[in-house]
Amino acid sequence: MPKGDQKARVMAKHELSEPGYYAFSSRVGQQRHFNVQTAKLLAACGLDPLRLLDALSRPAPPDVLDDAQLLEWLCTECDCPMTLLRAYVSVGGEQPDGSEWGRIAAGLNSTTEASLRRWGDVNHLTPQLLRRYTAPDGLPLDTQAAILSADYDGEPLEPEALWQFILAHPAGQHTYRPQSYGHRLAERFRRVAGFRLTWAYASTLLALMNQPDDEGDDVPF
DSSP states (O other), rough: OOOHHHHHHHHHHHHHHHHHHHHHHHHHHHHHHHHHHHHHHHHHHHHHHHHHHTTTOOOOOTTTSSSHHHHHHHHHHHOOOHHHHHHHTTTTSSSSOSHHHHHHHHHOOOOOHHHHHHHHHGOOHHHHHHHHBBBBBBBOHHHHHHHHHTSSSSSOOOOOHHHHHHHHHTTTTGOOOOHHHHHHHHHHHHHHHOOOOOOOHEEEEHHHSSGGGGSSSSOOO
C-alpha cells in the first residue's frame, strides 16, 4: 500500500487531523521502541519471551474426548492465547467459508425492492435494509440464487435463503461473520488477547519458537 494511502486510511480510521496523525505516529513509534527494549532486557536476564509464551499453553479438560469437542471447547471456553494460536494454525487459519451463508455473503449483489417484496416479508423492509441491498439495476433474488448455485455441487440455493441472510444482516453483508473453526478461533483469540490474530503473525511466531537452540542465541529483533 502506498505510504500516502496508508496515512489517509489511519487518519480516517482514527478521525485524526494531520497534526493528530503525526502525534499518533510518534506514540506508536515510542511504544514499539519500548517493546523492543523490554524484550532485549528480558533476554539479557536469561528470560526468553518466546519460550515463556510456549510454556503457557494449556491442555484441554479431561472430559473433552474427541477433536470436535476439543474445537468447540477452544472456541467457547479456552482463555489461553497460546493454546488458541496453536489451534488456529493446526486448522489452517481462516479458510474460505463454504457454508450456505458464506457463499451468499461472498456473492450477493444488489437486488430490487420488487424482488424483496416477492420473496421476503414487507414488514421487515426498513429504509436501512433497502438502502443496503437494492439498486435500480439490481438482480432479482431468484436470478442471483441460480447464479450462486451454478458452480456448486451441493443443494442449490433458494431465493428464500438469500432473503433470510438479508434479514439477519440488515446493515449489509459485510457484517456477516464466518463460522469456520479458523474464524471462530481467531475471534476467541481477539477477545482473550486484545488484538486480531492473523496467519502471518501466528505462523511466524511458531516458527521462531520451533527453531533449533543453536539458531536462537540472538534476539530476533
